[in-house]
Amino acid sequence: MMTATKPTPRELMRAAMRREPTPRIPAMPQICHDMPIRVYAHETGGDWIDALRRCLEDPTFLYDSVIRLAEEVKCDGLRLFVQDGPVRTHRVGDDLVVVDPRTGRRSGRIDVLGGGRPVADCPPPPVENVPEAKKRLDAMVADLTDEKLEVLRNARERVPTRFVASAPGGITMNTYSVLRGAELAMVDLCQQPDFARAVIDMQAEAVIRRAEKLLSTGIDALYIGDPSASGSLIGPWHFEQFCLPAYRKFCEHFQDRDVLIYIHVCGNANPILEMLASTGAHVVEPLDPLGGVSVADAKRRIGHQVALMGGVNTLTLSRGTSDQVRAEAIGKCREGGPHGYILAAGDMVPPETPLENLQAMVEVATKSLWKS
Numbered sequence: 446m447m448t449a450t451k452p453t454p455r456e457l458m459r460a461a462m463r464r465e466p467t468p469r470i471p472a473m474p475q476i477c478h479d480m481p482i483r484v485y486a487h488e489t490g491g492d493w494i495d496a497l498r499r500c501l502e503d504p505t506f507l508y509d510s511v512i513r514l515a516e517e518v519k520c521d522g523l524r525l526f527v528q529d530g531p532v533r534t535h536r537v538g539d540d541l542v543v544v545d546p547r548t549g550r551r552s553g554r555i556d557v558l559g560g561g562r563p564v565a566d567c568p569p570p571p572v573e574n575v576p577e578a579k580k581r582l583d584a585m586v587a588d589l590t591d592e593k594l595e596v597l598r599n600a601r602e603r604v605p606t607r608f609v610a611s612a613p614g615g616i617t618m619n620t621y622s623v624l625r626g627a628e629l630a631m632v633d634l635c636q637q638p639d640f641a642r643a644v645i646d647m648q649a650e651a652v653i654r655r656a657e658k659l660l661s662t663g664i665d666a667l668y669i670g671d672p673s674a675s676g677s678l679i680g681p682w683h684f685e686q687f688c689l690p691a692y693r694k695f696c697e698h699f700q701d702r703d704v705l706i707y708i709h710v711c712g713n714a715n716p717i718l719e720m721l722a723s724t725g726a727h728v729v730e731p732l733d734p735l736g737g738v739s740v741a742d743a744k745r746r747i748g749h750q751v752a753l754m755g756g757v758n759t760l761t762l763s764r765g766t767s768d769q770v771r772a773e774a775i776g777k778c779r780e781g782g783p784h785g786y787i788l789a790a791g792d793m794v795p796p797e798t799p800l801e802n803l804q805a806m807v808e809v810a811t812k813s814l815w816k817s
Contacts, residue, residue: 454521458608464785472810473522479796481510508600522608582651598662610666613656617688649691670709681716696725712736722747731755741780754787763795767805778815
């Protein structure tokens with residue numbers, strides 16, 4: 446509940462996600478580390494690839510960058526994701542090579558343009574049976590170590606009045622594709638449906654265990670979702686059969702707890718909006734206009750069940766002017782507000798987004814410019 450005095454950004458976000466009346470629309474842009482390291486790279490004496498390398502080798506620097514940008518633009522909420530690092534790398538031109546710390550040999554590369562995740566030169570082979578899948582999933586749970594949680598906990602404590610979300614991992618097709626390989630994962634939905642259901646159910650259990658660990662850090666919300674589950678990649682029938690039960694299982698586990706859940710399915714989520722609203726999550730996002738999703742249509746169809754977040758075109762953010770961003774954000778607030786809506790990008794804020802464009806979007810909410 447919000448206090449009788451002016452609510453903190455954290456209180457404002459919590460109320461909006463519960464579709465309670467709020468004095469203004471909050472803003473949670475969906476910033477990842479990609480943008481802040483570009484914004485502040487010049488201060489470190491290198492370029493953004495050098496800054497990315499530092500983030501990989503020292504996750505505290507990554508959190509520093511995200512928190513700094515969130516506080517500079519005064520957004521109400523931010524995401525602090527647990528990182529794979531520390532990852533040892535060396536730079537070759539504009540590439541970052543992953544080095545095995547034990548042998549000093551190359552073991553992979555960093556996808557510098559795709560979020561900064563390591564890509565192994567020799568990925569593990571696809572799992573072939575349920576016991577193999579369970580072993581890999583248990584390792585995924587164990588990988589969320591006390592050391593990583595402590596780094597996140599310290600970062601969260603630095604922004605006590607802001608709303609913080611984190612992600613326990615992919616519940617459905619993203620993780621299944623890692624376990625089986627992208628092609629086999631899609632084929633399994635038709636040729637091995639019982640196997641796929643069994644593994645995805647185990648994935649939900651594993652992600653619940655990871656989420657329980659994350660909650661010990663004091664975060665406010667759990668980010669779940671899967672771009673591979675959108676109507677852009679699998680159809681609504683497959684989503685209903687394979688993904689929906691896993692999301693419901695996750696949300697039901699936390700339904701009596703003081704933790705908020707928002708579900709992210711980017712791309713064309715239009716065919717599954719009602720199913721997303723039925724998962725038990727508090728919020729559906731990112732309402733990606735590039736996937737044909739409209740905030741106004743989502744408000745009409747599911748706004749009585751869940752809060753909504755997102756909708757601002759990422760191309761406008763990255764390539765438009767600040768006036769164009771401001772005008773679009775005003776339109777989204779009018780479509781989604783006045784309550785049960787959080788202003789945000791229609792997916793992750795693109796790394797090349799100008800700082801003034803991000804500021805323009807946030808100010809539409811923080812200064813209630815959409816009302817004028």
